[in-house]
Amino acid sequence: GEDVEQSLFLSVREGDSSVINCTYTDSSSTYLYWYKQEPGAGLQLLTYIFSNMDMKQDQRLTVLLNKKDKHLSLRIADTQTGDSAIYFCAEILSLGKLIFGAGTRLAVHP
Amino acid sequence: DAGITQSPRYKITETGRQVTLMCHQTWSHSYMFWYRQDLGHGLRLIYYSAAADITDKGEVPDGYVVSRSKTENFPLTLESATRSQTSVYFCASSEEGGTFFTQYFGPGTRLLVL
Numbered sequence: 555g556e557d558v559e560q561s562l563f564l565s566v567r568e569g570d571s572s573v574i575n576c577t578y579t580d581s582s583s584t585y586l587y588w589y590k591q592e593p594g595a596g597l598q599l600l601t602y603i604f605s606n607m608d609m610k611q612d613q614r615l616t617v618l619l620n621k622k623d624k625h626l627s628l629r630i631a632d633t634q635t636g637d638s639a640i641y642f643c644a645e646i647l648s649l650g651k652l653i654f655g656a657g658t659r660l661a662v663h664p
Numbered sequence: 665d666a667g668i669t670q671s672p673r674y675k676i677t678e679t680g681r682q683v684t685l686m687c688h689q690t691w692s693h694s695y696m697f698w699y700r701q702d703l704g705h706g707l708r709l710i711y712y713s714a715a716a717d718i719t720d721k722g723e724v725p726d727g728y729v730v731s732r733s734k735t736e737n738f739p740l741t742l743e744s745a746t747r748s749q750t751s752v753y754f755c756a757s758s759e760e761g762g763t764f765f766t767q768y769f770g771p772g773t774r775l776l777v778l
Contacts, residue, residue, distance in 0.1 A: 596754055596769035642706060654706035
């Protein structure tokens with residue numbers, strides 16, 4: 555069945571780069587997403603990548619996609635305390651059904 | 665400019681009681697979704713709806729009922745709440761249901777079943 559896996563926790567120093575990794579199983583997924591969840595809030599779409607792309611850059615965010623290994627990563631450059639949150643990787647199946655990973659909690663310390 | 669709202673934001677109930685969680689969106693999006701979020705599981709799809717009066721089961725539908733008489737509302741009912749339904753519930757909507765349309769999430773309802 556479909557499954558999305560991510561590491562559960564990442565701690566970085568303010569100003570460093572953060573890299574959050576994700577693996578997915580459905581090679582037919584057309585889009586892969588990164589959502590951000592701040593404490594007590596809903597999910598906010600951060601960025602997405604189409605499956606025929608290898609890389610997408612959006613300001614401090616870089617998404618890398620390795621279709622062969624079904625591996626997705628999110629790099630946040632110059633990580634700030636405001637980036638502390640849970641980050642969810644998700645793949646989309648037919649009819650718009652999203653399959654989420656368990657989420658990676660990013661902690662940014664001074 | 666409300667977007668997507670959920671009510672109540674917090675709810676405490678007892679085992680066996682019926683509970684209804686409300687979801688309202690102002691965009692006239694066709695598709696709406698209910699997810700539950702549990703530690704270690706990420707978000708799992710409970711039910712979704714492609715349009716008014718059209719609903720279908722997701723990954724974990726047991727113990728839940730939905731209806732969609734109006735495009736903008738998608739209530740989720742727990743007919744007889746159980747402790748295992750303690751969770752955070754998120755509603756989402758998207759313009760269409762294909763893979764090209766982003767889902768927008770509400771702020772969530774935290775439900776505790778005693």
